[in-house]
Amino acid sequence: MQRVVEEISLKAWPAFETINHRGWLMRFANGYTKRANSVTVLDEIGLDIEEKITYCESQYRARKQNPIFCLLSFTNPEVLDERLATRGYQLIEPSLVMGITLSERSLNILPIINQETLNDWLVAYHKLKALAEQPSSTHHMILAGIQSEILFVSFKQNEEIVACGIGVLESGCLGIFDLVTSPMQRRRGYATAIIQGLLQWGIDKGAYFSYIQVVKANIPACNLYEKLGYEPIYEYWYRVGSNSGNEK
Template sequence: MPAISVRRLEEAGLNAWPALRVALVDGWLLRFADGFTKRANSANPIHGGDDDLPDRVAAVERRYAAAGQRSIFRLSPLAPAGLDGLLDGSGYRRIDETVVETADMAGIAIEADPDFRVLAAAGEWVEPASILQQEPAETRPTLQAMLERMVPSACFGLLLRDGMPAACGLAVVEDGLVGLFEIAVDPARRRGGLGLAMTRSLLAWGRAQGAETAYLQVVAGNAPARALYAGLGFRESHRYWYRARDAA
């Protein structure tokens, strides 16, 4: 499998999880979604050099303050040298280190579960997915609004057991890549292979859409999930993390 560049994976991941509002400031993508998830409410340095970093940080802080949100920075290998240290010295804690992994679709045994269902619209998926993910009901309108802004093709997947949602997941296809997101299993049904079945089902959908490479993002400390993905052939591409100050 040819190596997929960090930039391509980062751009695909940002497209797959859209914000409600964005601003491009001197090569840094600022994303706003009423505070729902750090991915959609953080500054992403994706272009630009390492000059004037204190001024750039101050500009980001002003933008988020004007929106009534705290400043959060998402740092990948695309971030300029020196930014992580500057934020560390300014009181921003490093949190939620995440591993981006990729796999060659040709090397994965893929088959959709017989009880895998693809819902027609984001609005049908949000409620059962939020319940499985144990997200508060008040976040559902924001999540639905975000997903409805997605440009690439998406699969809003549910896995049923006894006619009821037992697992959920989101797959997004763009230019030969399929990204896997929001995979969650009913807490009462964990350790029963549902996470693997959900992952394989989403991959099967992606392959049917012409995807050749799969990618996903998993918290670095989530050993069970990383072991599951390693068994499917996923390998680390790069990592990102957040810098955030404690909420006032």
């Protein structure tokens, strides 16, 4: 199940270009998000590790990007992790993938969430994240490139959007992404309403499982997901190098 969820999550957050080098997947999306711009190994790490690392590095540097590796706990990545650490790669964002089995029954909860268009959702997301720059065209391209069924939603308080998120449904699995609440409106149940609304949408569409990715250090988010019934199913973390070729 772990590998299936990871494969589905990669499809749910697509890159613009993917290269498969002997089972190592290199993904590229103009540098926007580590998930879409890193090397993922879905099976056992295998042999010829140094050759594979060097080849992957060359591909990222050719695109003027830092080489990034996403290490999955279920692939026994200890040797690869050690090799990358020796080369000077920094450990970034240890994270969890959490999952919940969905019932065919209704949740019997009807949070009032709103469906948004991609463009309107991006504006709301950008505002809630309190970012100064305009919404990223690359972010827009990634979302527009999702081939699975997708739902952009928001939660409003006094006609103002205070939270938003995305549901991506693929092969009966519902992924929840880009969940954000206004910093001034947290701990009021808005994120819960977004998740419950997306879960109900997924159940209505025939989903049997939902997953969500969360940085382990984000304790409030982890506690919220556990309260809603999500449980850890595997871990992942990133090793980030430089694009200068100076790793040892």
